[in-house]
Structure formats: structure tokens, C-alpha cells
Amino acid sequence: xxxxxxxxxxxxxxxxxxxxxxxxxxxxxxxxxxxxxxxxxxxxxxxxxxxxxxxxxxxxxxxxxxxxxxxxxxxxxxxxxxxxxxxxxxxxxxxxxxxxxxxxxxxxxxxxxxxxxxxxxxxxxxxxxxxxxxxxxxxxxxxxxxxxxxxxxxxxxxxxxxxxxxxxxxxxxxxxxxxxxxxxxxxxxxxxxxxxxxxxxxxxxxxxxxxxxxxxxxxxxxxxxxxxxxxxxxxxxxxxxxxxxxxxxxxxxxxxxxxxxxxxxxxxxxxxxxxxxxxxxxxxxxxxxx
Numbered sequence: 357x358x359x360x361x362x363x364x365x366x367x368x369x370x371x372x373x374x375x376x377x378x379x380x381x382x383x384x385x386x387x388x389x390x391x392x393x394x395x396x397x398x399x400x401x402x403x404x405x406x407x408x409x410x411x412x413x414x415x416x417x418x419x420x421x422x423x424x425x426x427x428x429x430x431x432x433x434x435x436x437x438x439x440x441x442x443x444x445x446x447x448x449x450x451x452x453x454x455x456x457x458x459x460x461x462x463x464x465x466x467x468x469x470x471x472x473x474x475x476x477x478x479x480x481x482x483x484x485x486x487x488x489x490x491x492x493x494x495x496x497x498x499x500x501x502x503x504x505x506x507x508x509x510x511x512x513x514x515x516x517x518x519x520x521x522x523x524x525x526x527x528x529x530x531x532x533x534x535x536x537x538x539x540x541x542x543x544x545x546x547x548x549x550x551x552x553x554x555x556x557x558x559x560x561x562x563x564x565x566x567x568x569x570x571x572x573x574x575x576x577x578x579x580x581x582x583x584x585x586x587x588x589x590x591x592x593x594x595x596x597x598x599x600x601x602x603x604x605x606x607x608x609x610x611x612x613x614x615x616x617x618x619x620x621x622x623x624x625x626x627x628x629x630x631x632x633x634x635x636x637x638x639x640x641x642x643x644x645x646x
Contacts, residue, residue: 357509358641359539363524363532364546365555367394370575371545373608373618374630375523376400379482380617381634385519387480388508389487390501390535392473397523400617403478403485411473411488411503413496415452417445423464430456430465472496475503477511484511498530505535519641528562537566540644543599543637544572548583556587560594569640570596573633577601600633602626 362378364371372391379387379401389397417438419430424443431439434456438449447470457465472495475488486508488500508520524535536542542563546556556572563570572591577584584601591598603625611621619627 357512357520358518358541358644359505359509359520359522360541360543360637360641361390361522361524361536361539362543362545363536363559364526364544365528365557365559366551367526369526369545369547369552370602370608371526372397372523373400373612374545374573374575374602374633375521376617377619377627377630378634378637379480379521380619381631382482382519382521384517385483385521386508386512386515386517387483387485388504388520388522389485390504390522390531391525392488392490392497392500392504392531393525395487395489398478398485398487400612400615401480401482401485402615403476403480403487405476405478407477409475410471411475411490411500412469413472413494413499414470415454415467416447416450416470417452417454417456417465418468419443419445420464420466423462425462425464427461429459429461433459473500475500475507477507483517484515486511497525498534501525501531501534528558532559532562533566536563536568539568541637541640542568542570543633544570544596545575546572546587547575548577548580548587550583553583553587553590557590560596564594569644571599571637571640572596573598573600573602575602576604578603599636600629602629602633 362375389395436449438446473490478485488504525531546552605626607622611618
């Protein structure tokens, strides 16, 4: 089973837009949206949900109102002011520290695993997909990413697919680590700006730590040719293959407005660049599958 992850050092570089185009070009893949905090791959792949499951993680206090004597001790010790005068626990404020359950004289407070989001198995016009939605202000996104990856690999095994194509989260934090650890290849999408090269460097250090073969492409490369050259030079010095430069074109925005992937909407320079990048990635995946 091979896994290709598309990531970026920050949001807004075009990572998800390109992943959707790769999904349209792929012939034998399962798709996974691991950007669970702000999932949007579904906007282009148009999945029809076939299975929906709760994501449970972390503990929250629950007060048995019939058993509670309203002594107020739980409110006194709650550092996060998560218990009101009723007393009812505010799940958004509760950190699951268990102090209230320890001090309750009648054992009216229990700690229960809470629902933090949902994950889905879906069908798209391009193939099967696993995606998720983390609840508002909820944590443990890395754990949910791991579930999405596990389910995508399981779905690939069930369907006889050889590739899991992953839209990773931005940044270098826990969700990104959960997305890339143990994968076959990583493609970093960056842009020709100071922040773009800085974010590429941070991501490259992360993938180097995990010893994952890393490739890069520059989106909107022609808006700052000088910075694009700097990025190409950096990649050459750090054993990162530059697989393509995508020109700036308003056709990308038009494709998104029409909820279509770029490679299906138009056959211009951007589509040609994306097809070239995909062909190179396919070649590398084929070699690593031997």
C-alpha cells in the first residue's frame, strides 16, 4: 500500500486544489482528507456519504442531577469555571481534569468520553474517499487524522486499490505529523514569497526527520521569478526534487467557482503543469512499489 501526502507550510498555497486535480487524474486510488480542522476537499470531489461514525476523544464531567446534593464543592475546585450554579457542566470549558469527580461527596460526577467530531466513508465520481469533521474548539485532531488514514488504508485494501492520496493539513504540528508518518512520498506545495520559502524549510525539516522522500512544486511561480529561483536552489541543496512550477492563471479561480477540478475545467498551462507533476509522482510511486 502506497501513500502520497500533499502538504504545505501554511494554508492558501493551493494544496487542496491540486489534490483534487490529482484525484481526477488518478486511476487506482482512495482519497483521504486529513485536514480535519478545516476540511474542504469535499467541495471539489462531491462525496456521497455511505457511512458516518462519531469521533470520541477526551473526557468531560457529567453530573447526575438526581444524585447531586448541590453542595457546590465541584464549582469551588473547578479551575476552568466550567460548572454553573445549576450545576451543569459546560463541555466547551471542561478540560477533563477530574478534580470535581474526586471532591464530590456523593459520587454524583462521572467522567465520560465526549463526541468531538465525525468521520465518513464516501463515494465520489473519482473513487472512494474518507474524510472527517472536527467539532468547534475541539482538540485531538492528530488522533482523528490517524483514524482517517487507517480507514482509508482499510478501504483501499477492501477495494483492491494500490494508492491512498492524502490531502494533508497545513503547518508542521501534530495533525501534519499524523498525516505524514510512515508514508511513501510527500509533495510540498509552496509559493514564491518570503513566507513560502520559510514554510517550505520548516516542512522539509519535518519530512527529513521522518526520512520521507520529499518533492516540491511552486504555485503561481511566475509572480516572483526571483523567489522561485531561491526555492529551486534551496530544494537542490536539500535533496528535494522540484517537480514543477505552476503559473498564475485566473482559470483556477473560475474552476473553483464552478466546483470543478482544474484539469477537468480547462486544458491550459496550469493543467499541463499539473499533469506533468502527476506523471512524475506516478513514476516515483511505481519505482517505490517494486
